[in-house]
Amino acid sequence: MTIFILSVSEHIHSTQRIYKEARRRGHTVEIINHLKCSIKLGGDKPAIMYQSENIIDIPDVIIPRIGVSAMKHGAAVVKEFEMNGVYSTASSAGIINAQNKVRTLQIISRNKLPIPQTVFSVDPENVSEQIDLLESVPIIIKLQEGTHGSGVILAESKKSAMSIIDTMYSTNTSILLQEFIKESNSEDIRAFVVGDKVISSMKRKGLEDDFRSNIHKGGNGCKEALTSEEKEIAIKAAQYLKLPIAGVDLIRSKRGPLLIEVNSTPGLQGIETYTKDNIAKAIVKFLEEHVRTKL
Structure with missing residues (x-):
């Protein structure tokens, strides 16, 4: 299997984790900086250019690792790969939807999943x-x-x-x-969805004087089992947003679990550290199964 990881740097932890696991399992892997991709339209055949060279060998799958700053161009590059029949772990539409919190919540609310007011x-x-x-x-x-x-x-x-x-x-x-939601106590749950399963989940707790639970802001985490309702919400949210792989964030309230955000490029470092789950391996195995079923 040939895999392209779309990432602005080969040194990003999550990019490296997926790259190493895919190589370990015998796959051909390239890290492609999507900001250095150009798309040529019109003429006989559209072309995706990378560093001024036409990408001739289209991969079997792509794994977009696209942040907010490069979202529009990154989604356009993903769309071009999709139109060439390449499977993506995050659809171009899903990337755009997930990067905007209002659009995410509109889609989730329309599909009757619980969210905060x-x-x-x-x-x-x-x-x-x-x-x-x-x-x-x-x-x-x-x-x-x-x-x-x-x-x-x-x-x-x-x-x-x-x-x-x-x-x-x-x-x-x-x-x-x-x-x-006061009773959430500066805690939230990150559910890591791959395909139709939650493969890992952790609770994140913010600093004592910070209502935010994000680990990037100095919080910490621990492995956390989800209820069947929480798993169902996370899986459906990823599916509604057209994201085969997603990080879904939930909080627990008196009304039950509430969805607060969906991430199309969920990081691996925090959740792998706190849960000890090999998420990078699970992602590659999921792609292997997808390619197998298409043969």
Whole structure:
């Protein structure tokens, strides 16, 4: 099997983990910087160029590792591979959907999966009414595009929320408002979905004085068993967003599990460290099975 990993650097931990596991299992693997890919359209045949050379040998599968800053171009490169019949562990549509929190929540809500109460708007004239729609404070204010816990603010009062929201609207910043789930206790659950299974899951706990649970912000994690309901939510969320491989983030509330985010490029370092699960190997085995069934 020939695998292309689309990544801006071969030195990124998750990229290296997948590369080494795929090589260990005897596959041909190349790390392709999608920012150095050009797409030529028109003429006799479309072409994907890499570092000024036409990519002639189309791989069996691609594994996109595409972050927010390179999302639009990266998704276009993935789309071109898809149109050439190449299987992707994250569809181009899924990458675009998952990178925008509002779009993610719209799709999830439409498919009846549970989420926190959420409001998004660009109208600066009814900020008070927007906050009232959430029925209580504190509230969470999030950038619509952000990662690793960046761009997430807790507003303790309606007055502080209005001030923050006014400022963000004045700079044309796209945000969403969410209810604060106090009983989650600065904890969330990362479910790692591969195909139709949750292959690993961990609980993440934020620092003592930080409501965010993200490990990149100094939190920690531990292996955590999921309920059957939590597994079902995670698997369905990945499927609705067209992401064969995804990191799905949940919180536990008095109303039951709530989905807060889906990541199309979930990192491996934290979850492999805390759970001791070999996720990179599971990803490669999943791709092997996919290619086998297509023969």
